[in-house]
Amino acid sequence: MSRGSASIALAIGKIRGRASRSVYPGRAWVRVISPDLAIEIADSSLVDDLGTKRMIYEELGVSEYWVVDVQKAQVIAFKIIxxxxxxxxxxxQVLSGLKVALLEEGLRRSRQTDNTEASNWFLEEVRGNPQ
Known part of the structure; x- marks a missing residue:
C-alpha cells in the first residue's frame, strides 16, 4: 500500500473459527479471522482499495468486499470466489437482497439532505424490500 493513502475499513461477520495464513507480514493484521463482509471507505485510497487490498481480501477468503468511492458516491461490490x-x-449475498444501487442512492441523498432524512429514507426502503 502506498504511504499516505487513508481509508476506513469495516468488517462484518460471524467468527468462523479459522485463522488465515500470513498475507501481510509486518502488519498488525497478519493473522485474522475472515469476516463475511469487508467494506473500505475510499477517498484518496481508491486505486489501492480496488487493487492491492482487494487481492488481500481475496487471499483472506472474505465472502464479499465493498469499496465506497466517496468522490463519486459509488459502491463497488465484489463477491470473492x-x-x-x-x-x-x-x-x-451476505446482506441478503440488499441492492448496491440502493446504497448508492442513499449516498447521493445524504449529500442532498441532512443525514436524518437520508437515513429515514434508507430504512424505509430496506423495510419495504421482501426478506
Missing part, C-alpha cells in the same frame, strides 16, 4: 479471484455484484 475461492481460489479464483472476485467478480462484481449488484446485490449482496
Amino acid at each position: 475461492a481460489n479464483r479471484g472476485s467478480e462484481r455484484l449488484t446485490e449482496s
Whole structure:
C-alpha cells in the first residue's frame, strides 16, 4: 500500500473459527479471522482499495468486499470466489437482497439532505424490500 493513502475499513461477520495464513507480514493484521463482509471507505485510497487490498481480501477468503468511492458516491461490490479471484455484484449475498444501487442512492441523498432524512429514507426502503 502506498504511504499516505487513508481509508476506513469495516468488517462484518460471524467468527468462523479459522485463522488465515500470513498475507501481510509486518502488519498488525497478519493473522485474522475472515469476516463475511469487508467494506473500505475510499477517498484518496481508491486505486489501492480496488487493487492491492482487494487481492488481500481475496487471499483472506472474505465472502464479499465493498469499496465506497466517496468522490463519486459509488459502491463497488465484489463477491470473492475461492481460489479464483472476485467478480462484481449488484446485490449482496451476505446482506441478503440488499441492492448496491440502493446504497448508492442513499449516498447521493445524504449529500442532498441532512443525514436524518437520508437515513429515514434508507430504512424505509430496506423495510419495504421482501426478506
